[in-house]
Amino acid sequence: MNFEFTEEQLMIRQAARDFAQRDLITDVIERDYKAEYPTKHVKTMSELGFMGMMMDPKYEGGGMDTVSYVLAMEEISKVDSSVSVIMSVNNSLVCYGINKYGTEEQKQKYLPDLATGRKIGAFLLSEPEAGSDATMQRTTAEDKGDYYLVNGTKNWITNAHSGSIYILIAQTHPEKKHHGINAFILEKDTPGISLGPHEDKMGMRSSDTHSVMFTDVKVPRENRIGEDGFGFKFAMKTLEAGRIGIAAQALGLASGALERSIQYAKERKAFGTEIANHQAIAFKIAEMAVKVENARNLCLKAAWLKDNKKPFAIASSMAKQYCADIAMEVTTEAVQIHGGYGYVKEYHVERLMREAKLTQIYEGTSEIQKIVISRTLLRD
């Protein structure tokens, strides 16, 4: 076994840390408060190559491995998960999905723009009545020969407004249930697409989330991903990889909260000494650190399996469930350690706690991950 990172992986982690600590930190509180999209930061992130860091250089990607991606996601999420979710959706859902299952023409047409951040991608799976139960797709893609005619509504779509390339999941053959579902690539400016209002979220407020309505939208046949009826499998397989990104985001929320708690505990005094010298606080820090270390190891294991072309579905579910759940616990403890200061925006940890909540919900709730894990274990 080798727990050493390569020199390049360390350089990538440092680059992500420098970007987060130099740029993101300056206006993260204000953007969260105003629910303002981080336009200039996404531009910098694109220039640095974070938007398509795992894509093949022949599609203008960074050519980096998933371990590097986890390291970068953690550092960025320590400061700003609104920015890291934009990066995660673009990298591990949209770029990954097209690269893994798209045709060469589709890759050449879409990946260079996505991998460089010239265009941002969005992944349209959830619906008002199809969240955890993704088989219940009500958005329809009627086969009209040369094109598909799409009607329906998608919900909770990250990058819906800022993005311009959509991956859409829709039902073509309702009688075949989830075997009748298809996946398509389409551009947002296609006639018949309209957006709902910006969702006023509890956390990750600086990322844009909207519902997307489709009214008689024509999608060319060549924009379908894979064979007819491959859409549900496409979505599930793509989410398997996507979970590593969200697990790493949750890890970053937890480790960011831990870093802030350690710093605060060494500075803040109560009863004549730094609060770090009180066992009640010191033990909290120890417990948080063990959770963060476990979370990091699960994330890196899932990433390592993926990089080494080994099955990673169960590992990515374990990482996603554990990282999200401990992110909630660790950020909550961080607020407790900070006391009253933890409850105000200036000290960041209340925001980390609000952001952590979403990691237990999106890209597969913690409960869905437990279904995936237990069914895999109990299947045979």
Place this chain on the structure above:
Amino acid sequence: MKILICISNVPDTTTKIRFVNDNKAFDTNGVQWIINPWDELALTRALELKEGSGGKIEKVSVISVGSHGAEPTLRKALAIGADDAIRINAEPKDAYFVASQIAAAIKDEGYDMIIAGIESSDYNGSAVGGMIAELLSIPNVSSVSKIDVEGDNVVLKREIDGGSEVLATQLPFVAIIQKGVALEPRIPSMRGIMMARQKPLKVVEPVETESLTEFVDFSLPPAKAACKMVDPENMKELVNLLHTEAKVL
């Protein structure tokens, strides 16, 4: 035009400083090494000049005196955008040793602009740049806060007491830069990190040189004393403490 940046491999600024060998040497155990912050600004400015030169500046190189352990720092410089790197395979002993090694390695390489940071953030000697210029018998401009290339001329701005001055110099020359020469250091991009693998990093053996100084003793500054609270009514005690303890009056 060819530019060379002299790079010091220094401990990260958050490093906990400890000494070994009877307080005669810095304990490098567990230290994370970085590019000296001033050298990083120099590199950033050199790359800006190259990008804006329309091909006139053909190359930005970096050089460092250090053992194999200094290579990650040089590869970071390559990832940031330097075209090639030279490592002189020796532990840096003192400023004269370092300057002698660099001067010997580059004297026939035809660099037009050699840039050094005003000091390294570890030993703060502020001597290497000037020594290189002297050893190569070329001009040296210190405390440079702005470098521009206008046509075939290099224009340098220096901060001086109560104002600033602008200088022109013949090539080649050494510029010793301070903060301001670039806004902030560049973060390497994913592409840059990937490209760094393929860029040349040449290792050259050191020349025979004596160091002229040696470390006799290091000590840490005294720990910060506890904060003393003085009653606002008791101005006399405050003045007394400022005089006898803080010794600022």
